[in-house]
Amino acid sequence: MSDVTDTKKKSMKGLAVVVLVVVLVLPLGPCQGALQDGYCKGKCGSTDVEDTIKNVVLSKFNQDRSIVAALLRMQFHDCFVKGCDASILLDGSSSEKAAIPNLSVRGYDIIDEAKAALEKACPGVVSCADIIIAATRDAVSFSGGERYEIQTGRKDGLVSQASNVNLPSPSISVSDSIAAFAKKGLTTEDMVLLLGGHTVGVAHCSLFQDRLYNYQGTGQRDPNMSLLLAVTLSLRCPKNASVDNTANLDQNPLSALVVDNDYYKQLLLRRGVLQIDQALAMDARTRPTVASLASRSDFTSQFAEAMVKLGAVEVLTDEQGQIRRSCRSVN
Ligand code: HEM
Structure with missing residues (x-):
C-alpha cells in the first residue's frame, strides 16, 4: 500500500518538474510551430519582437517611402515560391535571389537590420520568414493600410534555387x-x-x-x-x-x-x-x-x-526548417 503511495508521490513530483520545465522553458523557446496570432510575444526576454521589427521599418520608411512596395513584393515572391520560408533571402549565385523576376526585389537590408537587432536580444528565436511578414505589415500600416494582426511561428527553409522560381509574368492571362x-x-x-x-x-x-x-x-x-x-x-x-x-x-x-x-x-x-x-x-x-x-x-x-492568407502559404513546420542566425545563409 505504502509502495503504491510512494510511487504516486514520485510520479506527481516528476509531473511537477515537467510542468515547471515547460512553463520556464517554453516562453524562451523559438517562435516556431503552428502559426498563431502574436506567437512571438514574451519569447525574447524583455524585448518585444514585433515592436523591434516595427522600429527598424519605421526608421527605414522615414528615409524612403518606397520600402512599402519593396516589402510587399518581397513577401509575395517569398511566399509564392516554396512557401513563406525566407528562401528568397538566401545568398548564392543560383539561389532564388538570382532568378530574373527577383533581380529587382529590394529591401533585403531592412530584414538584415531587424534580424541583427533580434539576434542581439534573443539569439536563434525569431525566424527570417516571420520578419518578412511582420516588416511588410508594418510598412503597409505606415502608408495608409491597416495595421493587421499577423501570425508568427514560421521556420526558415533550407533550400533556395533559382530554378524553383516560377512567378507569374506580367502578361499572364x-x-x-x-x-x-x-x-x-x-x-x-x-x-x-x-x-x-x-x-x-x-x-x-x-x-x-x-x-x-x-x-x-x-x-x-x-x-x-x-x-x-x-x-x-x-x-x-x-x-x-x-x-x-x-x-x-x-x-x-x-x-x-x-x-x-x-x-x-x-x-x-x-x-x-x-x-x-x-x-x-x-x-x-x-x-x-x-x-x-x-x-x-x-x-x-x-x-x-x-x-494574412498569403503569409500562411506552405509554411514550414518544425522538422522541415530552422531559425537562421543570418537571413542570408543556412546555419
Ligand atoms: C499575377 C500576379 C503578379 C504579377 C504578374 C506581378 C508582376 C509584377 C511586375 C512585372 C512588377 C514590376 C517589376 C519590375 O519592374 O521590376 C511588379 C511589381 C510589384 N509587385 Fe507584382 N505581380 C503580381 C502580384 C503581386 C502581389 C500579389 C503583390 C503583393 C501582394 C505584388 C506587389 C508588387 C509591388 C509592391 C511591386 C512594386 C515593387 C517596387 O516598386 O519595387 N505583386 N509586379
Missing part, C-alpha cells in the same frame, strides 16, 4: 493567374485583392513596353489601355530607349505611395500599367470584384485579410 493562385490555396477574390499590392511601387518599362508599341505583334498599342495613359507612358518609356525607366503602378500621382483602393479605380479607367492589372478589369470573373473594391472604402481591411 487571368485564367493562368487564377490557376497559379489556386495552387497556393488562394481564391480568385484573394488574387484580385493581392494584386492590389500594385497600389504602390513601380514597374520597369521593359515589362509593359509591348503594350505601348507592339501589342501581341500588331504593331499597335494595347486597345485596353487608355490613349492618355499610353501617351504618358511612352514619354517615360521611349521606343528605343537605352535606359529601362520605371513608371508608377498606381497611375494616380497623388496616391502612388499610398495603400488604398485607387489602383482599382485606375483599372476601371483603363489605366492599368501591367497587362495582368488591366485584364482584371476586363475579365468577367474578376471585374465585379475590381468594381466593388473601387467603390468601397474597406479595401485596406480586405487587403489585410488577403495578406
